[in-house]
Amino acid sequence: MSRPCSLKDIAQECGVSVSTVSQILKNSPRDYSSEQTRAKVRETARKLGYRRNYGYRLMRGQKTMTVAIMASMEHMRSEEHVSKLVIELMSCFDHHGYASYFNTFVYDAQENLNKVRDLLARGVECFVAVGAPVGHKELEREIEEQGGYLISTSREFRNHIFMSDxxxxxxxxxxxxxxxxxxxxxxxxxxxxxxxxxxxxxxxxxxxxxxxxxxxxxxxxxxxxxxxxxxxxxxxxxxxxxxxxxxxxxxxxxxxxxxxxxxxxxxxxxxxxxxxxxxxxxxxxxxxxxxxxxxxxxxxxxxxDWEHHAPLFVEKALKNEPCQTVLxxxxxxxxxxxxxxxxxxxxxxxxxxxxxxxx
Amino acid sequence: MSRPCSLKDIAQECGVSVSTVSQILKNSPRDYSSEQTRAKVRETARKLGYRRNYGYRLMRGQKTMTVAIMASMEHMRSEEHVSKLVIELMSCFDHHGYASYFNTFVYDAQENLNKVRDLLARGVECFVAVGAPVGHKELEREIEEQGGYLISTSREFRNHIFMSDxxxxxxxxxxxxxxxxxxxxxxxxxxxxxxxxxxxxxxxxxxxxxxxxxxxxxxxxxxxxxxxxxxxxxxxxxxxxxxxxxxxxxxxxxxxxxxxxxxxxxxxxxxxxxxxxxxxxxxxxxxxxxxxxxxxxxxxxxxxDWEHHAPLFVEKALKNEPCQTVLxxxxxxxxxxxxxxxxxxxxxxxxxxxxxxxx
Structure with missing residues (x-):
């Protein structure tokens, strides 16, 4: 993938400062530029194919509206009721403007922790775990320490929506x-x-x-x-x-x-x-x-009935609410x-x- | 989610420049700091809970190792062979260190285009589409213009691995x-x-x-x-x-x-x-x-046999290779x-x- 156009590229092309470009492109009320500069910056941005990305938000720790859905065990991925829940969750999060990663945990606690750390670095704010993976206590601690939210179908986790059998x-x-x-x-x-x-x-x-x-x-x-x-x-x-x-x-x-x-x-x-x-x-x-x-x-x-309860998982996750529910x-x-x-x-x-x- | 610790926070706490902190934390060969400064920066980063994130890469247009897997139609999400392919693809990408978004297209071309644009802004480098969604030509053009790669199971797309029936x-x-x-x-x-x-x-x-x-x-x-x-x-x-x-x-x-x-x-x-x-x-x-x-x-x-061919989709996607294969x-x-x-x-x-x- 070629390097996309940055604010700096536009600033150089137009002979203005990066902050001027930034103010113009986000229609900031603090933009005191002339109509002519505005038109030039917008036209240049269009010409160079500038696209806002999530990098700035990530670096500032602003919301990225990103979630991760995790299957706890390998065999779950081919279970129909698990994939139904996963897909329902993704669709619900999508409806609220969130994008979802999907991943499967393995039988190795350290590898699971690394997976979660990578996802946190990608800006994941909420995790939904189907079941309880190996090393679940450490994962819960890591996510909470980083300010993330975790909810599961398993009572092994603090936040859960559990279906009693x-x-x-x-x-x-x-x-x-x-x-x-x-x-x-x-x-x-x-x-x-x-x-x-x-x-x-x-x-x-x-x-x-x-x-x-x-x-x-x-x-x-x-x-x-x-x-x-x-x-x-x-x-x-x-x-x-x-x-x-x-x-x-x-x-x-x-x-x-x-x-x-x-x-x-x-x-x-x-x-x-x-x-x-x-x-x-x-x-x-x-x-x-x-x-x-x-x-x-x-x-x-x-x-x-997991998939019918997907909206409840999503609601709790988006509100960051403590949840201990038995359904x-x-x-x-x-x-x-x-x-x-x-x-x-x-x-x-x-x-x-x-x-x-x-x- | 509280604002995570930034390089700037660490620099201020240690009384050094942001670039010094950056060099130290990435073990750069251009780091000429004293052992004492290194130790202090590392300890402060740990104490403040600093975590590298993908924001910098995204803003610089560096590789984020992110892919998106797209189901073309609503009903596909509950089809067993589709979810098998999706899950196999995710697992394969995961194996190569890539994280996968999953999403479903709708019957509205503009909405589909917006979805793709959001994913591009999130740093998605490759798209794998199951089937051909509404407005597929526009999606293909958008992704290619932004330097992304798109491959599909449908011959409607330039890059495809098609199973002849x-x-x-x-x-x-x-x-x-x-x-x-x-x-x-x-x-x-x-x-x-x-x-x-x-x-x-x-x-x-x-x-x-x-x-x-x-x-x-x-x-x-x-x-x-x-x-x-x-x-x-x-x-x-x-x-x-x-x-x-x-x-x-x-x-x-x-x-x-x-x-x-x-x-x-x-x-x-x-x-x-x-x-x-x-x-x-x-x-x-x-x-x-x-x-x-x-x-x-x-x-x-x-x-x-889609799921057996998942590694081929992944190989083509990671190499950005043109692909017109009938299997x-x-x-x-x-x-x-x-x-x-x-x-x-x-x-x-x-x-x-x-x-x-x-x-």
Whole structure:
């Protein structure tokens, strides 16, 4: 890129001072130049292709209206609900005149810190982190010390908008338990067990955690093992885990997966083994991906509704407001309309508060 | 954000000139200060929280290592293959030390031009456009005049890496024609007809374009009508169009959709009407979305493989090289292994050149 025209170039060409050029070009009330000088400066600026840039603002520490959106982990980039949130956030910030950087954190705290420092040097004022990356405490400290604002979907950060998974998961587990009774299996893929495991403990009150793990869960391989495309990885692992679980207990009828990617793998195994989803067996995933919403079978799922809350993240970020918010997730229970091949859907929105008070 | 510490602040605090501070902090060989002054300046910079920023580079027109990735149309943002490309590009640029803005163009040429101008003022050196937005010629001119580089997936731009859809579509149409014969229907959703319609004309040589349109196509509603989430829109419209087409010709057995979103809607209708995909009827989409790759039935599709070509876009952009490249798409033909419920996949990579020479 060739060096763009500077105020100095215009000043030299016109034989006036840099500050005169600056006053004229920003229509300053302190511009006491003659009409003739003004016309000459403007014409020269046009001729030389002068364009105001953000350099001056950056050097003065003025607002640059720049934000950065950060995915916390590699595998998140290929998750549909993450990219939906990222794109919604960017679109919202854009609407407010902000430009967005997008970046992914790695599994190295120092490298993450360097990334954040570079973005601060580029004038980034607000950071929105999806999840909590490695070294998150140091990142938070660095951003706050530099006068920046940070908000996340994770409660690991001071400022957060967190989607509670507990009550929606409980809806799902209750529904599957109603249909399948004891022939129920949960397929977790994270370690430690995800928050939604607490919902199982609620429903299977009569079992100890050890019994619950032994009788009603079958581990999928952790997302941390994923190299390459996450949906394809989850599909393969979900297929394998379901085949294994059905091998051990052929009467299994209720299947709950930690996310929709694994559920799609499970569904493929179940269909190919001749089971009828929504008639012989019942399946639920998590994240409400389009492949699940638009499956030819009724498959239940839980929606973070992240993208609907994007404006709230943006509002908090632009106001630099402290924020500790826990929001509702929606359980989408899907089943056949009796006697037909049509699917209907019942949606339950319920907050953690509601769940807490119902205990 | 409070005003960050400037070189001037440090100079005042230490009683030295701004240029001395600058030389010391960038470890310049032209720094002739005493060890004592150096130590004092460095300590003061640390104490005041000084951080180098990009303002100076921007004002001097030095490289800022900043790129912008632009989606050309609103609906693209919720398309899986687009977000995969965008995220791959960002990751590749990041790897080379570049930071990426992401933005979506609108249906207004002037607004698009303003967006590009703002990004240029922010120091953006390269633009990668997915598709061709409204007013693309003006955007190209503006970027080039400002010394920036622009490359796109669309042949509407001078610099492009274009994925030809012709030969892969022909594979798909031939496959469906083998299976379904004359009981074949193509479901286009764009207007004018997409490039892949040419593949139909090749295979159905004996029909005039009018007969081909009347007998073997059924229009889905254009993506331009989409408000809100594109996959859900495409699903609904694909379902409706398939129901209509099957109503008019209940013997239809081969179904080719302009994209996978519409195919998913078609699949739901076909399954719910009791048809067996991969046995009674054969379905193909386009884009090779994960919901199609990981469907419980064999559904064929075509992959742009955009994300595998992201490094090529980045290479061309960083070298500012002229680029007019046409690349291969891959047709993925999926079917049941005879006598089983297992799906196998045959992949055909073929370039437009190959297709041209095979005619």
């Amino acid at each position: 507990l009550s929606a998961s409980r809806r799902i587990v209750c529904y599957l338990y109603e249909r399948a009774g004891e022939n129920f299996c949960f397929f977790p893929c994270s370690n430690p067990l995800p928050g939604r495991f607490a919902a199982l403990k609620e429903v299977f009150k009569h079992l100890s955690q050890e019994e619950l793990l032994r009788r009603h869960t079958c581990r999928c391989i952790s997302y941390k093992e994923c190299r390459g495309n996450y949906p394809d990885f989850a599909f393969r692992e979900g297929y394998a885990a379901t085949e294994k679980a059905c091998g051990m207990n052929p009467r299994l009828r209720g299947f709950f997966y930690e996310n929709d990617g694994f559920a799609l793998g499970g569904i493929a195994y179940l269909v190919q083994s001749g089971r009828q989803i929504g008639r012989d067996v019942w399946v639920a995933g998590y994240n409400n991906d389009s492949a699940i919403r638009n499956a030819p079978y009724p498959v239940s799922s839980v929606d973070h 509702d997730t929606t359980a989408h229970i899907r089943e056949y309309i009796p006697g037909t091949n049509r699917i209907h859907e019942i949606d339950f929105v319920s907050s953690e508060e509601e769940y807490e008070s119902s205990k | 012709l030969s892969a579509s022909r594979r798909i149409v031939c496959y469906l024609y083998e299976r379904a014969g004359e009981n074949f229907c193509f479901f286009p959703c764009s207007n004018p007809l997409p490039g892949r319609f040419a593949a139909l004309k090749e295979v159905f040589k004996h029909l005039s374009q009018e007969e081909l349109l009347r007998r073997h196509t059924c229009r889905c509603i254009s993506y331009k009508e989409c408000r809100g989430n594109y996959p859900d829109f495409a699903f609904r419209e694909g379902y409706a169009a398939t129901e209509k087409a099957c109503g008019m010709n209940p013997r239809l057995r081969g179904f080719f959709y302009e994209n996978d979103g519409f195919a998913l809607g078609g699949i739901a209708y076909l399954v719910q009407s009791g048809r067996q995909i991969g046995r009674d009827v054969w379905v193909a989409g386009y884009n090779n979305d994960s919901a199609i790759r990981n469907a419980p039935y064999p559904v064929s599709s075509v992959d742009h 291969d798409t891959t047709a993925h033909i999926r079917e049941y292994i005879p006598g089983t419920n297992r799906i196998h996949e045959i992949d055909f990579v073929s370039s437009e050149e190959e297709y041209e020479s095979s005619k």
